[in-house]
Amino acid sequence: MTSALTLTQVSKSYGGRDADPAVRGVSLDVSPGELLTVIGPSGCGKSTLLRLVAGLERPDAGRIEIEGRAVAGDGAWRPPEGRRVGLVFQDHALFPHLTVARNVAFGLDRLPRKERAARVAQALERVGLAHVADRHPHELSGGEQQRVALARALAPGPAVVLLDEPFSSLDENLRAKVRTDTLALLRESGSAAILVTHDQTEALALGDRVAVMRDGVLEQVAEPATVYEEPVNRFVATFMGEADFLPAHVHDALLTSEIGVVSTVPGWGGTDLDVEVMLRPHEVALEVDPDATSRVVAVEYHGAFVLHTVRLGSGATLRSWQQHGVRHPAGTPVAVSVVPGARPVLLSGEVALSAPPEAARRL
Amino acid sequence: MSTLPVDAAAPRARVRRFVLGSGRPAWSALVALVALVVASPVLSVASSALARAGSPDLPSGVGAMVATTLLLMLGVGVGTLALGAGLAWLVTAYEFPLRGVLSWLLVLPLAMPAYILGFVFLSFLDYAGPAQTALRGVLGDDLGPLPVRSLxxxxxxxxxTLYPYVYLMARAAFLELAPTAYDAARTLGADRGRAFRKVLLPLARPSLAAGLALVMMETLTDFATVQYFNVRTVSVGVYLAWKGSYRVDSAVALASLVLLFAVAVLAGERLLRGGARYAQRGGRGRGLERRPLSGARAALATTTGLVVLAAAFALPVVQLVSWAVAGLRRDPGRVLDERFADHLSNSVSVAAIVAVACVLLSxxxxxALRLGGGRLVRGAAQLTTFGYAVPGAVVGIGVLGVFAGADTLLEAIGVEGGTGLLATGSVIGILYAYVVRFTAPAYQAVDASFSRIPAPLTLSALSLGARPTRVLTRVHLPLVRPGVAVATILVLIDAVKELPLVLLLRPFGFTTLSVWVYELASENFWEEAALPSLLIVTVAVGPVAFLFRQVKLVDVNSRVG
Structure with a gap:
C-alpha cells in the first residue's frame, strides 16, 4: 500500500544568521489513516515541518511525496493548492466574511453546484453543526469554530490533514471533549493526519505514533508506549514525562545503585559497566523506615496521586507517585526501592542502551 | 544553522529564496515591475545627471536659485517646527477653553493647498489689497509698496499650510511615546519642564524629524505657489527651463539638483533620527498630564490657536466664499461657463483613472507579498513607497526622460517617431507621474488592511485548493475592502489637489481644476478663481476629517492632570 506521506532526508534552513530553526535530514513515513503526533520544545522545527508538507516552504534538500507523487524535491514542485493537504490552524483561520457553509464549500469549488451543497451538508452533519450553516464564524463558540475548521479541511477529501496545535486556543474544560471528537472524525475520514502539539499527554494519548523533535531533527518516531517506556536518549526520556537519573552499575545482569538492587537486566550476563538509570515517579516505591538516610523533601497533592520528592543520602533526588491518601510529610525518613517488574531505562552519556555495548562485555 | 551541509549544496535555492522567497514568480514579477515603473523616472534623472556630470548645462543664476531654495527650506523648516511643535505642546500640556476643539481643528490647514492660500494671502496684503490700503489711509500715501511678494x-x-505635518507627528509623539518613561522621570523627581526636555523631547525627536522631512519634501515639490511671490527656487528653474524655453538639458540638470536636495533631506532625517530608532512606543503609563491655565494665560493660549486657525484656514475660506458669491451675483455666466465643467471633468477623470491604477497596483x-515574496520582492515593494517623497520637478522631468528613452528604443527597432509622447506632451505623462507619486499612499492604506488578515487565512485558502487569483478575489479582496476604500479616496483627493505635475506635463489645451485656479490667480482674477478653489478645499477636507478621528482617539487616552 502506498504511503500517504513520505519525507526523505528533507532539510530546510532559513539561511543567513536567522535564529529560526531548520529542519535537518528528516525522513518520515505516514500510512493512510494513521495519526502521527509531532512534539518538541518551541522552536524545534515542528511548524516548519508542517509548512514543508503543506507547500508553504520549499525544502533546501530532500524529497516529499504525497500518495506516491513527488510534490517537492528533485526538481518537482507542487504549490499548496495542488497538494491535497488539509490544514487546521491553532486559531482555526476561518474566513470571517463567509458563512460556515461557504467556508466548508471553499475547497469544493470544482464540484458541480448540487454535489457541492450535498458535500457541505454532509460535512457539517458529521461534525454536528448542520444547524449553524448560515452563521458567520464570529457567531460560533471556540469549540464550534474548531469543528468547522476541521470540517472545512476534511471536505475536499485530502490525502493528509495537518493540525497545528489545534486545541491550544480552547478552554481547558472544553479541550478534552473537542479532542475526542476530533480523533473520531479523523478516524472516520480515513485521511492520514499529522498533529503538532507541545503537550506530551496529548501527543501520547492521540497518536498512533509519536515523533519527538529537537533542533530540527527527529529524535525518535515510535508508538506512544515505546517513546515513553523505551526512549532512545535522555532528551526524549525527560521531554515525554517526569524522569530522574541515578548513577548505577550493571554486573552480571544485575543493576544496582544507591538505592540497592534496581532490577535484573536480562541478556546483560557477563557485563560489567557503569551506567545511569532513568526512573519515572510511578516506578519508585517508598516505605517509611526510621533508619533510612533518605528523606521526603516535598509533597505535591495532584488529586488522584500524590507526588513525593525524596532526597537520597548522596544528595540526588527521586520523585515518586503515591496513591491518593498516602502522604508522608516532609522530613519523613523513607526507604526507596523500585516497584517489582519495572524495567528501567539505562543510559550511557546521553544515549539509551538497549543492549550491552561490545566493549563492556569483555570485562 | 548556517553551517548546514545543505546550504552549500543548494546555492540555487538560496538565490531563489532571496529573490522570490516562497512566493509565486508571476506575482513577484508584478511587484518588481511596479517598482521599476515607479523608480525609472528618478533613475532617468539620476543617470542623465551622472552622464553630464562633467559639464552640467546649468542656466545662469543657478547659484541664486540654490541659495533661495536653501533659505526657503530653512525658513519653512524653522517656521513649521516652531508652529507645529509649539501648538502640539500647547494642546497637550495645558488645559484651556476650546482646547479640545482646537486640538483637532488645527489639522484643518492641511486641506488648504498652498497655491490657494498663497493667492488669498496676496490679494489681502498686496499693494492694492485692503491691508496696505488701510495702512496708507493711516500713514499717508507716501508709504511705498511693502515687500509682500518676497521670500x-x-x-x-x-x-x-505645512505646519500640520509637524503638529500631527509631535502630538502623537508627546502622547504615545513611552508614557512609562515620562512617569518614571516624574517619580524620580523631575518637574514637568525637565521631564519634557530630558525625556519627551529626545524621544519625540525621530517623529519631529519625520514631520520635518515631509515638510521639506513638500517645499521642494512646490514651484507654483512660490512664483506668486517671485521666488525662484531650483524647482521653479526646472519648470521655467522646460515650459518657458524648452531647454531639456537645463531642465534635467536642475531636476538633478532638486534630487540632490531631496536626498539631503532624507539623509538629514536619518541623522536627526539617530540612534533613537528603537524608541519604545506605548507602555502602560499616564504620561503627560495637562495643567489647567487660567485668566490671561488661558485667554492667550486660546487666542493663539484661533489666530493660527483663522489665518491658515478660516479667513481664507470666508474670503473665497465672499468672492465666489460676489462673482456669481455679478456674472454667473463668467464663473460657471462650460470651461468649468470641462476642467472639472478633466480633474475628476484623471483622478479616477489614477486612483484605480494605484489601488490595483497596491x-x-x-x-504578492502575502503569497510569500523574498527579500528582493519586499525591497521592491518598499521602493514604490519612495515615489511620494520625490519632488514633483524630478518626477515630471524623469517621466519625460523615460518617454524619450522609450522613443529612442522604438526608433532603434524601426518604429518611426517612437511613442510620440514626448513631442506632444501628453495626458499619459500626467497619469504616469501621478502613479509614481500616489502609489505610496495607496499601498500604505491597502497594506495596513492586509496586515490585519492573519497569515493562516491565506494558507488555509491555498491548501483548500484555491489558486492565487482566487485567493485574491474571494478571500483577500473582501477582507481588505476598507483599506481599498481609504486608498481610493486618498488618491482621488491627492490627485485633484495636485498642481506642479500637471503644470509641468500637461499638453497644450489640457487644464484641470487646479491649473485653472493657478492661471486665474496668477492673473489676479480672484473672483473667478474662488469657486474652483472652494471646490478643491472642500474635496481636500475629506481625508483631513479622517485624520480628526485619529487625533480625537489619541486625545481620549490622555487626560487632565
Missing amino acids: GGAIVVLTL LGMAH
Missing part, C-alpha cells in the same frame, strides 16, 4: 511671504504661506503588490 518672506512665501515662507509664511508655506509654513501655514492590491497586486500586497497580495
